[in-house]
Amino acid sequence: MKVKKEFTVFEHIDINTPLLLSPQAGTKEKTLCCWFCTSGPVSLSAKIERKGYTPGESIQIFAEIENCSSRVVVPKAAIYQTQTFYAKGKIKEIKQLIANLRGDPLPSGRTGTWDGKMLKIPPVSPSILDCGIIRVEYSLMVYVDIPRAVNLTLNLPLVIGTIPLHPFGSRTSSVSSQCSMAMSWLGMSLPERPEAPPNYSEVVTDEQHQNNFELNAVRDELEGSLFAYIQEFRFQPPPLYSEIDPNPEQAIITQDRRSDVCPSR
Template sequence: MVVAKKLKTFEVVFSDPSKAFYCSGDKVAGNVVVEVCEATKVSVLKVLGVGCGKVEYAKGKQKCREEIDYLKYEEVVHLDQQTRAPDGSFTLLPGNRYDFMFGFELPAPGCLVSSYRGKFGYVRYYVRAVMERPCAPPQHCEKSFEVEEPLDINTPDLLAPVAASKQKKVSCLFIPDGQVSISARIDRKGFCEGEEIGLNAKFENSCSRIVVPKAAIVAKHSYQAGGRTKVLKQKLTSVRGNHIISGMCDMWQGRSIRVPKLQPSLQGCDIIKVEYVLMVYVHIPGSEKMAVELPLVIGTGPFGGFSSRTSSVSSQAGSMSAPSDSWASFPSPPPSYPNLPSYSNLPRLGGDSTRTPLLHDCDEDDEEEGLFMLASAHTYPPPPPYSEVDENVPSGQQVIQVF
């Protein structure tokens, strides 16, 4: 049994520890710091630059696993004026600090993908130092570094508007019960963290149920391994509108939803994908929700044009002035329910039985109390008096009071 000699210090130190991330073409440099407790003979000291993506998850009894390499670098490091034995080995003495310098350049753009860590996979980059010694197992240490590939959203494809529409026929016990439709549009596809997305949408309800319009930014994480794909979805942030009763519609004009702090879209990886969508949907009681998805690309660089809110307003003004645009034909939205007069102070009928459940609006992530109708026998007061003037009588001669 060979007992390995203990090292006092063995670590990788980057030249710029404050550097948050690296990009394609950047130089990764630093030192391997070694201090020993006793005289140690070293055959060779190597530095490896490694970048790899890995996916691993279980599908029943089968284990799906896939790996891909993005960076492979190897260098043998030396000390200045280092004395070597005939076999190429050298000896490290206690009380001294040894700094072995290394440096390598990352591949050109298009060869790397950004760092990522998820539930079933990762893309990881690190520097590993390996010390090989005669008659002893090799020792190693490593230190990770982040790679973030630039993703510019100021390209024609990502600056183009995105729109989608959908309609669904609703039935009750196989009896047709009208339909619900959604039309949604955003001014561009590319956004960055912290920006406001201006959403234009129209919701029409011709069924007998009360529906609830909502919108949410959803992340899709796809893992591919063993010929299978595993997809995880996560709702990040959402907004909701007013309830839409039967025969009515609702319109969102530049409704804003903020892009939260999140990782940019992961592109260029063959086994892992991170995508985002703006899902605009309607919850229909007693039926599956209907949704349309507007694809989003979350970039790393700032938007070079106007703010998304300003551009959405200007786009809306331009579209509303064009008679041929379908958005111009939208009717005025109905009044907001919170702005309607409150009748909470009216007399109640039947003691505690004043709130009768009308419907329950439930979603997988929301806790709703539902809508309630007010059962009351109260007689509403007459309208206020007003004056009516007979136009056939000369001015100032006859005024009829109407009550």
């Protein structure tokens, strides 16, 4: 008895990586010949913003087509899926079209541009790149359809992922470079060793100290002794322990007796 069961194989691919966020571009040129007559060249330049996309996104295609031949050409674009199977030393490859678009015909001696022409990616399975028996790859083909001649084709690789683009994913490299520049500037501006705090005499001079006492005398008569007491110690250093407790030995003996009665845990 033989039973067949279909199952889906996929790997999670995060497109928020520098490799998949890098732009893809290319340029090609072709000269048309008909017997002994040579026509002018047809050139194609195309660029997309990044390599990684997720299903449902639209690819912005920027292209420039220059037609110096004597024929009318048509710029086109298409997304192809290539499935490759490896088994018992044999390879089987299946290539199919999943999305395409068509531009306006371009007469002889004219130049056409695509300023962000959109091509939507349908709901397809993600790319499989790290499997030994199955590979699923995608490519964007931007080409010029030339009558009675081989088309001028430019292939740009694509990776269809499962984790969509983060809102700040495209700014990762610029933000990291700005951060590194800021850190290098910060390291240059800061001193290697922190400076010691200034002495009390350097902050408050004798003249300020004397003026403070005179001001306290005046405010004492006007506002009372409490305000004068606060202002008197405004510029004073902290008091010594002997000034607070004239009998420190008696305090230590009292503390020892309390410890004997209530020992700490």
